[in-house]
Amino acid sequence: MAPAIILLGTFLAAPIAYAMYLSLTNASLTGKAARNPSFVGLDNFRKLFASDELPKSLLLTLIFVVGSALIGQNLLGLLLALLMQRRHRIVTATVGIVVLSAYVFPEIVPGFMWTSFLSRDGVLNQILDFVGLPAQAILIDQPMLGVILADIWRATAFSMLVYSAALGDIPDELVDAAEMDGASYLGVLWHVKLPLLRRTAFTNLMLITLPTLSVFTMIFVLTGGGPGDESETLPLLMYHKAFLFRELGYGTAISIVLLAIGSMFSLIYVITLRPGREDRA
């Protein structure tokens, strides 16, 4: 276990501790404060919490996580899993491959695909033009909608797999019995399947919330956080402050906020999962 503890200590624990220290300094990327930062106490946090950029960025992050993970990936994943039940093998295999490949492309590639897809001459506008609708500039007019759609597209496969596995575990007898009693498809879904998926849904929501919270590359490539700061979620804001405006200390204060939100979710997840218990499902 020693190698694991050394690696975890060096590359996870130390950066966390160092982040806490850095956030209390005026460290910068260049200039005098780059070499010898001085301790400024909670100044960075005071500045951050008094600024307009934090509430705005928090709100955008919330919109992104709710829109992409809680609603988009979660419901589309569930829908796909339900639709794929007992379908022909070729249909499920095709859908599975396409949805899953969106998920495994190196993270920058979907960024390019969606840049072209949503661009002025892109496929979306070609389709809109074909059906006689006016062209849209989503990344400029509705940047959040654009990045949310792109992220749903990229990440839905995970929820689909989780729900497919859980649906596969529901005993056929339960469904058959309900159908014998005259329940319709929706009746079976509502009274038998969905209640059995409650625990899975909770686990899935936690598992997709955390990575969605730290999505950087997709937004960075598609909008760069813009136009202006219209899609600047917390990871983007952190990056801009630290590397564009060269305020490492201030940027790290944002990291701490992001880390705190992440730990909160993670903690809820750990408490409900209870790794010591044998009956985890």
Place this chain on the structure above:
Amino acid sequence: MKWNITQNSVARVSANLALTMILMAFIAPMLWMFSASLNPTATLAFDVPTNPGLDNFRRLGSWDQVIRPLLNSLFLAVVASSITVAVACLCAYPLSRYKLRFGTLFLYLILLTSGLPIIALMIPTYRGFSEFGFIDSVPMVTLYMAGTSLPFAIWLAKNFIDGVPMALEEAARMDGATTWQVITRVLVPLIRPGMIVLFIFCFVGNWGNFFVPFVLLLSPEYQTASQSIYNYFNNFGGVYYGRVAAFAIVYSAPAVLMYALISRTVGRSLSFAGAVKE
């Protein structure tokens, strides 16, 4: 009964219709990459190339912009993932087999850190790396990538080691096997499928990682494929969309192929039913 059949077929038709529509929505954003890669004069629009060809792929031979970055990514991904898998299995074995004093606490911590937004550590990591002169140090960046995927890897490794019944190891011991023999002859063959799956998860994550090399590897000679393709798109995109698309396909292929590989084995190999007669 008759009514039931029509209801069933209506349900089947609408389910297939809905699936087809979702499928098309998933394919639409991918169309451009394939059409542009075959079109030497591609733009951002999708069009069926008038004289399709593999020209874009043939022109990818640039050492500095394509081949070296791909090799750099390959090195990072293979080495970092191998370290992660080895270290995670070594760590998970005692956690799975013995009642350790801090075992449960350790597992809680592992699970907790596996959920942390690692991206939030990028700034302190960058700062620490530059203080110690580790920027552009490939070994340190490799170790960093190996270390940050450990929490998830240990968790997964513990789960699949838990799946190997103790009875098999005890039986081998009864027959006079040494600890080393038990590990190499009994345990490793049984957890090999799990290790492969874990390796592929890590490999695909490291192979596609953009932000870590973007921040920690700055010299052109250490650029990974993700950085190179990003620069390529921004610098030459307007001129050579076709080549960017071809590059993206070549870069994506290993990740997609590796997943295709485990999707066939993962279900079968992760169940150890049949190894023990109850």
